[in-house]
Amino acid sequence: MAKLRVLYETGEPERVIEFDPAQAPFQHDGQPGSILDVLLGHGVSLEHACGGNCACTTCHVIVKSGMAHLCENSETEDDLLDKAPGLTPTSRLGCQAIIDGGEVVVLIPRYTINQQV
Amino acid sequence: MSDLTTHAETETASAVPSRPQAVYEATIERIFAHTPDTRSFFLRLPDGRRLSFKPGQFISLLLPVAGETLTRPYSIASSPGEGNLLEICLNLVPAGPGSHCLFARGLGDVLRFTGPWGTFVLDQPPEAECVFIADGTGIAPIRPIIRHALASEQRSPLHLLYSAPREGDLLYREEWEAYARDYRRFTFEPLLSDPSGGWFGLCGPLVAYVERRYVSQDNDRSRYFYICGVGQQVTQLRDLLRRAGYQRRAVQYEKW
Secondary structure, eight states, rough: EEEEEEEEEEEOOOOEEOGGGGGGSSSSSTTBBHHHHHHHTTOOOOOTSSSSSSSEEEEEEEEEEEEGGGHHHHHHHHHHTTTTOOOOOOEEETOOBBBBBBEEEEEEOOOOOOOOO | OOOOEESSTTOOSSSOSOOOOOEEEEEEEEEEETTTTTEEEEEEOOGGGOOOTTTEEEEEEEEEEEEEEEEEEBBBBTTTSSEEEEEEEEOOOOOOHHHHHHHOOOTOOEEEEEEEOOOOOOOOOSSSSSEEEGGGGGGGHHHHHHHHHHHOOOOOEEEEEESSSGGGTTTTTTHHHHHHHTTTEEHHHEESSSSTTTSEEEEEHHHHHHIIIIIIOOOOOOOOEEEESSHHHHHHHHHHHHHHOOOGGGEEEEEH
């Protein structure tokens, strides 16, 4: 079993999801077993304007702990994160960061980024 | 699995947007069939409203499919300020519930969407040559980008390399040919991967052609590339060009 704890910069109550990574995918968007997949599959919303196709940064999360339990960044993910305001050394795209077990804690930033109106 | 636990005991598992976005409604005013499985949908916002966006961005349609709402991105193929209609262009994906849902829609139907989104944009054309590489419906975001670049004061060369299976799959072809006639700095090069007998232009795999033209047979590494298409071919092109010595940030792409 794995645990995903979600904190919100907006102050919303945190959410804790316990899940079995071997059961992924939990729904249809994002990489199977990714933070986005786990959240949506357990009824917790996360923006994913591109449908979880690694084509935007609206599912940007900041990993507070458990980075070792996530897959490596791909070049495509890094290219997109480069364009994300509010980038941190532990930023990941929720649709790409696959959890392999253990406990991961992520912070959802206050602002949805890269919406350029 | 139903193992969601939460500190808010009364909270249900229904998804509550943590950062709600503006949801727009638009009416399908026109549908144009480019080919039997490729269509443009022209969307009108109510009350004469216009969506403010940058060339190259996309909108995310919220499509009701099988009792749930799918989020599916579609690049905007029209330009900002081009009337009140927003054009999206897509092909029917055999296993794609989003495109099937859209192709079942008709004139007057209302679509809901959020956006604009995306960072595949060209604010200011660079001083060096720009090469736009589009594969199939990947031409959609590149179309407004090229128009924007042509309208800018920058005079650097613009080249469109457009790959499609057959001649009839080259979308907006007349527009590209007109730009090539009207603008000396714009050149258009169609490449077919599955040409019919009457085709005398370029043909063959896109990646192999780009390798020959911009890597093995050319030493200039000052160009900028903007690539859009579907599938791994896009990242293959990215890797090819970056590894050949083009600057990382000079190779921009969007992979659908």
